[in-house]
Amino acid sequence: MELNKYPKWFILVRITRFLITKFIPHRLLYRVNARADTLMLSMSTKKRHGVWTLYCINAKQSDEFFSMCESALTLLFHSDPRRYQRMRSLIRNIVLTPLGQDCFDHISWSILINNYDPARPDLLAITFVHESTHAYLRSKGLCHNDNPRRHEEICLKEEFRSIKRIMTASSAFTEDQRIEALQQWQDYFKAAMESEWWKPEKRDLVIADALRNLHKRID
């Protein structure tokens, strides 16, 4: 999904927020970020689904995104009720917004989705599992910045447990296909945990890059 498909107001909100946070005292950051989030959500297309409010900043894409969220949540409900329940008790909003990566926002208890594959509700369900695990850790008073690598490891392991459940619940796989697919997922997780990306200083670079790209597209 290209950033230039997004409405101009959204790009303006992102850039204004970025510029303001560069120049204000640290103690005001929380308030400014919360205000920018509120503004962004109030201008988005929204839909209520169960306990969640789904937001899409691009009205033209909202039907597709909302139906993807509903399919992913239904999949979790049937194949992994415990993690579905975690989503239900901790997450208030699911928001499609291009930040360069998916993330959990503890100010509004939201999952922010960067992008999704319209043909793969299972991948969106796994993203929900990852981000709601961040919410769970936060609800226990554990702050991501204190030990990012450990937090990401826990979230990845939760993803893998959920993938196993989703694949076991699906009758679309033979036993051999299931074993092969799980082996591929396991390799993916091992590689992810060993990659440079998981080092905290690299995470900061990813966010800085996302913001720089935001500027480039506007010029």
Ligand SMILES: [Zn+2]
């Ligand atoms: Zn994470």
